[in-house]
Amino acid sequence: MSRFTFIHAADLHLGTRFHGLATRDEATARHFAEATRTALGRLVDRTIEAKAAFLLLAGDIYDGEWQDLSTGLDFASQMARLAREDIPVFTLRGNHDALSIVRREITLPDNVKEFSTEAPETVELDELRVAIHGQGFAERSCPENLASRYPPPRAGWFNIGLLHTSLDGRPGHGSYAPCTPADLVARGYDYWALGHSHAFEMVSESDPMIVYPGNLQGRSIREQGGKGAVSVTVEDGRIIGAAERLIVDGGRFFQIAIDIDGMEDVPDLWSRLSERFADAVEQKSEAVHAARIVISGKGSIHDALVAMGNDNRTAEAQAAADRQRDDIRIEKVVLRSAPATGRHTDRLAEDGFDLETLLSSAAADPDVQDKIAEAMAQIGRHMTGGADHFQTETGAILAEARATLLARAEEE
Ligand SMILES: [Mn+2]
Incomplete structure (x- = not known):
């Protein structure tokens, strides 16, 4: 009887800068700035503890080109910890760290194998009778259905497809190696280790098991809840039980x-x-x-x-x-x-000047909304993180402006 466990993670987005935190507490800001690294460290801890046979990283290891070498150095040092435990790592490039985007490099230990971005490649692990098939992104945009070109499974072995994809079908429309779950099933593999979607999702429970582990660390309020990897155990060429989530976020x-x-x-x-x-x-x-x-x-x-x-x-x-x-x-x-309804309307509607109605209609006016959006974009251009990283919901800004004005009118 042969039995082994492997770990599957994706979307580490190392080098992510957290801009969204309103907190002025420096220790917290620093904590979040280091969160993607913390999560990677914990992933490696868990991989070693599990005595995993190998680790799969399905793209977007980096958030983009490194700001400095420490981003790559940190990844290399964590991979070296796995190398010292003889745990191989299989990785490929996604849209965020496509070959054309992340150009800086640093020597990685020999246990790390990055799949080609030119054509699908297969790596065979003889002792485990495992074949891993994969291809990475050369450019930020990848309109081709990469999965459809992956090679046939190696018969009698446990076959894994490693792929960064939006899994939204519609060839010619998607930019992230579009394909459908049916395309993946058709390859005849046992497990699809996907990356790209930041939410954990069991796309298919079995035959084959298709999994998005989600990202390793939430990056903003839009990515809530626990984040991490999955652990899968294989016995005699078949997956035993369900994939287990390993929550490692910092x-x-x-x-x-x-x-x-x-x-x-x-x-x-x-x-x-x-x-x-x-x-x-x-x-x-x-x-x-x-x-x-x-x-x-x-x-x-x-x-x-x-x-x-x-x-x-x-x-x-x-x-x-x-x-x-x-x-x-x-x-x-x-x-x-x-x-509370009514109060302002009554008082402020005196003299034919109805502030509340005026503000409500302004809030609904597309021109006013455009002007606010433009003003926010202008402010955003002066901020390191751009306008995305602070309050940009026009409705909320208008609601607050309206509330402030009404409260002031009340005082006077
Ligand atoms: Mn991606």
């Missing part, structure tokens, strides 16, 4: 939505928010958590919330988190609430 994003409806005063909001933190994240997670708080609803406390200003709201949300746990940092507090 920082994790999550969101709490809270409605101010019916709340009597602002402290009420913070105490309810605090309760929500109690069970919002797993108790024994090694990751630091970045929380986005979205405040919505209509209520009498809205004006007071606006008047507090963003820094104070963020600090109160942080204090509410700290009352429960010490591993949560507030990423951002988004204020989407509105004043």
Whole structure:
């Protein structure tokens, strides 16, 4: 009886810079900046602990061309840890680290095999009777269906397809080696180790098992929850049981939505928010958590919330988190609430000047929205991370502007 375990990861995105964190806490900012490296270190720990036969990395190892050599050096040193344990690594390039994009290089230990970007290649592991087929991206865009050109399986062996793909079919339309699950099934392999989608997904449970492990580390509030790799065990040429998720992320994003409806005063909001933190994240997670708080609803406390200003709201949300746990940092507090209905309309509609209606119609005006988008883009051009990394939802900006104006009008 032969039995072995392999680990499959993808989308490490080493070199990712975290811009999105609103926190001014430097230690947290640093923690997230290092999170992709931390996650890789933990992946290697887990691979060694599992005495894995090999490690598969299905593309987007790097987020883009290295800012400096430390990005490549870090990967090389982690691969060397596996080399010293005689664990081979099979990798290929995805759209983010295509051959034409990541040009800098550093010598990797001999245990690392990178698949060609010119044609599909097969590596055979004689002792395990495993054949691994793969081809990487030469350019950022890869409109060809790479999978359809992968070679036939080696009969009687355990065959693995390593592929970076968006798996969205439609040849000629997709840019990321488009193909369908049916194309993959047709190759006749036992396992497809995919990369590209950042969400964990069991595309197919068996015959063949097709898996997106998701990225190794969430990169923004859009990538929430635990991140990591999968571990698969093969006995006598067949997969035993389900793929096991190995969560290795060093920082994790999550969101709490809270409605101010019916709340009597602002402290009420913070105490309810605090309760929500109690069970919002797993108790024994090694990751630091970045929380986005979205405040919505209509209520009498809205004006007071606006008047507090963003820094104070963020600090109160942080204090509410700290009352429960010490591993949560507030990423951002988004204020989407509105004043209790009616009040402003009545008072401000005097003298034929209806501020609320005026602001509501402005908010719905495409020209106003365009102007805001343009203003945000202009600000973005002056920021290292570009406009993507801060509040760009026009609706939210308008809601806050409207709330601020109404609160000021109320004061006067
Ligand atoms: Mn990708």
